[in-house]
Amino acid sequence: MLEPAPFHAALANGPEGARAFWLRAEDGLRLRIAHYPGPEAAGGTVLLFPGRTEYVEKYGRVARDFAAEGFHVLTIDWRGQGLADRMLEDVQTGHVHLFADYQKDVAALLDAVDMLGLPRPLHLLAHSMGGAIGLRALSRGLPVAGAGFTAPMWGIRMFGPVRTAAWALSWSGARMGMGHVYAPSTGPGSYLARTAFEGNLLTTDRDSWDYMRRQVTEVPDLALGGPSLRWLHEALAECRSLSRLPAPGVPCLAYLGSNERVVDPARVRARMADWPGGRLEVIRGGEHEVLMENAATRARIVAQLAAHFRQSAEAARAQASA
DSSP states (O other), rough: OOOOOOOHHHHHOOTTTTTTEEEOOSOOEEEEEEEOOOOOSSEEEEEEETTTTOGGGGHHHHHHHHTTOOOEEEEEEEEEEEEOOOOSTTTTTTTOGGGGGGHHHHHHHHHHHHHHHHOSSSEEETTTTTHHHHHHHHHOOOOOOOEEEEEEOOOBOOOOOHHHHHHHHHHHHHHHTOTSBBOOOSSSSOOHHOSSTTTHHHHHHHHHHHHHHHHHSHHHHHOOOOBHHHHHHHHHHHHHHHSSSOOSOOOOOEEETTOOOOOOOOHHHHHTTTTTTEEEEETTTTSSSGHHHHOHHHHHHHHHHHHHHHHHHHHHHHHHHH
């Protein structure tokens, strides 16, 4: 059952008529979704899987570009972030009990497609942590014609000794009743709110930086701080598990900034090299948020993804009728 939820349309700057709703995952947690409408004669619906710390308003401009390309967009506040139920007493901590729990959120999002009567075929666009959730969902049969990823979290960028320490600390902390504690070098407060634009890890575009920063400063309830030790352990374990899976049989187009410093570029390159029909595009000079670079770059990526989704849908129809 869907119920109206708060939505900050002015901060999202998306297409007209966007709406947000509350819905429940199968374990009872309350999630928030947003529908950004496209034209009546739409080419389908993009299921947009956000990254860690993100929320539905962040993708308003992206949704506006997809609407111009003929697509609806449906996106979500994952459990523990945005306006969805937070997992800990310290609501600034990014936390999840099991990484597999995100698949309950995916199931709820798919239910909402039918509740809202959104057009098919469905397509996947997943960013960062959403890329790990999306790859797992694809391996479980997510019913999409095509997939797109930006800076997918198929590995977390850490150097050798740091990775070893992260595994040990997150594993032991979770088992000693300290899984709720912030991971080392992190803490409360949004990265956007406490970091200067110069030298940031997300974007080289000042307008996009201000757009994202304004959202978390004007609506502090959207903001999220660092991850918990439990989240870190679950994320590391999920990335390792995903690396052992075969590539899904879904056409894929992925993007990576040439200056990526958050996820592990080597893991992304390795996965895409083994993905039949997959293609990796590198955005020269891009940081982690390639869809939050300048408007021209965003529009170019969206146009390429829209063409990819249309081609994937045509191939799926041809295969079904053969």
